[in-house]
Amino acid sequence: MSVFVLDKWKQPLMPCSEKRARRLLAAGRARVQRLYPFTIRLVDRAQAESVLQPLRLSIDPGSKGTGLALSRIEESINAATGEISEPVLHIAALVELVHRGHTICDSLRRRAMLRRSRRSRNTRYRAPRFDNRGGNRTGWLAPSLMHRVQTTLSWVRRLQRWAPVTELAQELVRFDMQLMQEQAEGHSIEGVEYQRGELAGFEVGEYLLAKWNRKCAYCDAEHVPLEKDHIVPRARGGSNRVSNLALACRGCNQKKGSQNVREFLREQPERLNRILAHVKAPLKDSAAVNATRWRLFTELKAMGLALQTGSGGRTKFNRARLGVPKSHVLDAACVGRVGEVRRTAQPVLQVKCSGRGSRSRTRLDSHGFPRGHLMREKSVKGFRTGDMVRATVPASSKKVGVYIGRVAVRSTGSFNVQTATTTVQGIGHKHCRMLMRGDGYGYQLIAQD
Structure with missing residues (x-):
């Protein structure tokens, strides 16, 4: 890196x-x-x-994490035509940002349960007020979704402070629905070269892989080559629309042949009902992810840098064409116009959103009752929980050694240090030296296979 x-x-x-x-x-x-x-x-x-040379920051947003790839752009001109060819990207840094949207959602749910139980008790409580219930404003997002947008924007700005970024690239939509519609009707979208030929198949294939969780619909086989299968066969009047397509392994596809799915699964009514219901069901979190990406697109566009977008199908097409291994961060490097990707075999910096603590003074048990009180002061002897420290314990102590990791402070000055492998308790503050202040994120370098 x-x-x-x-x-x-x-x-x-x-x-x-x-x-x-x-x-x-x-x-x-x-x-x-x-x-x-x-x-x-x-x-x-x-x-x-x-x-300074041009740098591109590519972003691949996701529900649980976002991939960021910082690459140096090498433009080349075709000697025969004189046109600028697709740029060659030299990856400089790969960052995987792990969101905590599910944690925020769970915290809000627990808070709502506590408030609801408090209102239902026969205890003294304030009268209900209705002037603060004006409805959600335009463009409002739930806190768990807005967290994804804000943390991604925060890291885009951080990387801009550390590297001279000249342009941005974002995977705006997972699937090009217009392209799949045109393909089902036997037409092609004119005027856009990259949306012809093989890429149309990649749009549909990526959609089906996400919809069927990369499993065979008839036997739940995983990690095997999957083929497109018509639920209502073409010989029986079925169409090529994605609502009539499923994924099947080679054995199930050949065994089904030209049978209707109702005939093929006559002896498995539970699986048949599950498949028919799954065909009509939308993708999980598709609306939330799309809303998040459009909000992110608006915020990135306001930064004033050149911004290009692409679909998930095009990203997969670039990755397959260039032979790039499958990973979230390398998917980000394949977003947009890409001629070649180099320096893919390097470690990934995993950035996990951990927050900056809580304002609560107590911890609660499973029933909602307080089980302990926290310190009023966040800082002890100049250290805070989450700071990265280097603890050098002398030979006179039982815990002799050098430990590097996150610190958890105690009011007594006896800290806990969480290293990459274990947690060492009872280390005095005099043995600790500050390496980096806690900023609400946990960091880990992960080597790619």
């Missing part, structure tokens, strides 16, 4: 390799600015003295 570089005024420069960063630090020309992602600051150079 490339190292982010800032000039002496903390303005972003081009990322460099780890080897070059070590040389700059050893020569005294740079200082460590940040640990995760690793960032250095030069002490003898300004941005005006450097040559």
Whole structure:
């Protein structure tokens, strides 16, 4: 993974390799600015003295996580036609942002249950007020959904502070519904070259994989090649629309042949009813994900950078055409106009949203009763829960050793340090040295297979 570089005024420069960063630090020309992602600051150079190259930040939004890929753009001109060919992307950094929308949803649900139970008790309570119930304003999103938008925008701005990003690319929609409609009717969309030929099949294929959870509809087989199957066969008057398509393994597809699904599953009524109901059911969270992506698109467009969009089918087409391994972050690198993707085999920085604690003074048990009280002060001896520290315990202690990880503070000054493998309890604050302040995120470098 490339190292982010800032000039002496903390303005972003081009990322460099780890080897070059070590040389700059050893020569005294740079200082460590940040640990995760690793960032250095030069002490003898300004941005005006450097040559900057175009960088693209590609975004692949998702329900549970968002993939971010920062790449250097290499444009090339076709010598025969004189036209600019598809750009070659050299990946500089891969970031996987793990959201906590489900945690927020669960917290709001528990809060609603407690408030509902409090109102139903025969206890003193304020009279109901109705002036604050004016309805949701236009563009309102639920807190669990707005969290996805805000954390993605926050990391886009962070990467802009650490690297000179010149353009953005976002996967705007998962499936091109217009393209699938045109394909079912036997037409092609004119005037848009990338939406012809093989890409139309990728749009439908990606939709079916998501709808049927990458399983065979008739035997639930996974991790096997899946084929498109007509629920009502073409020989019986069935159409090519996605509402008449399912996924089947080779054995089930050949065994079904030209039979209607009702004939094929005559002896399995439960599976038949489940398939017929699943055909009519929409994709899970499709409306919420689409609303989130359009809100994100509006916010990214307001940043003033060049922004290009693409569908999930085109992303899969680029990945298959270029032979890029399947992963969330590499999907982000394949969004939009891509001619070639290089430097794909590098570690991924997983950023997990953990929050900044709670304002609650107590912990509750499963019945909603308080089971303990928390400290009033967040800071103890200059440390806060979530800070990254390096604890060097001397030989005179039973816990002798060096531990690097997140700290959990206690009012007594005896802290717990959570490392990558275990949690060490009872480490004195005098043995701890601050590495990075907690910012509401947990960081982990993950090597790709």
